[in-house]
Amino acid sequence: MSGVSQVTIRAARSDDVATIVAMLADDALGRGRERIEDPLPPSYSQAFERVARDPNLALVVAEFGGEVVGCLQLCILPGLSSQGASRALIEDVRVASHCRSRGIGEQLVQWAVAEAQSRGCKLVELLTHETRVDAQRFYKRLGFAASHVGMTLRF
């Protein structure tokens, strides 16, 4: 009964990289930015090592029925504002297309919010593309406010 399978959130390992990259690419906006080859370009595993080494970054995956079906990167950002409280930034939230609408994204984001709070953050922030109306509704349901304009400069 797959309906009773538990979702597990755990730290990503180097052997998850190909699955994560496939999820990043399986998306209207991500498709043009990734290179899905076998083997993957080494820039991906090099980036994974940079993330894994940094105690302020946490790349996690959601496992469901033994399969990696979601990912999220949490960034803890020390800074002076708000009396020196760190901020948290959530990036690269993805759920595999065949596993959507099962609450997996919600569990990933709830994990990130709880982790940010346990690390002393007073604010969690994220940018979501203006066309991702469903994502904005999803984050509002989880307590986020659409309070800011997210501005980007791509080289």
Place this chain on the structure above:
Amino acid sequence: MSGVSQVTIRAARSDDVATIVAMLADDALGRGRERIEDPLPPSYSQAFERVARDPNLALVVAEFGGEVVGCLQLCILPGLSSQGASRALIEDVRVASHCRSRGIGEQLVQWAVAEAQSRGCKLVELLTHETRVDAQRFYKRLGFAASHVGMTLRF
């Protein structure tokens, strides 16, 4: 002739913390979040140490006529997306109220964009409050697109 004074962008030092905090507080949104006391609450200098220790963070100030009149924090964020290219996030951009409209904010942001590019980032992002219409116009002039919704959850 103050008109010919040069603006210098340099790494913030611990003795700049009080001036930076005063700029963070001198703002409609920041006022309620900071505590301006003498001495400052130690949480500020502790946060400064966390920032100074992290090679992926750069807190810089703008000096003009020998005075610190602006600040900006650049965060370099390793990650898998965009073929493992790091992203950059700009936070806490402030210019002292008596020094606005002199191009100091522009020099701070241009420094951050150049630094992000030199560190291999393919994307610079930032959140600006939806009420800061002047800031949005400023960033658009510097090449940023208002492409995203910035969502926040404050504890």
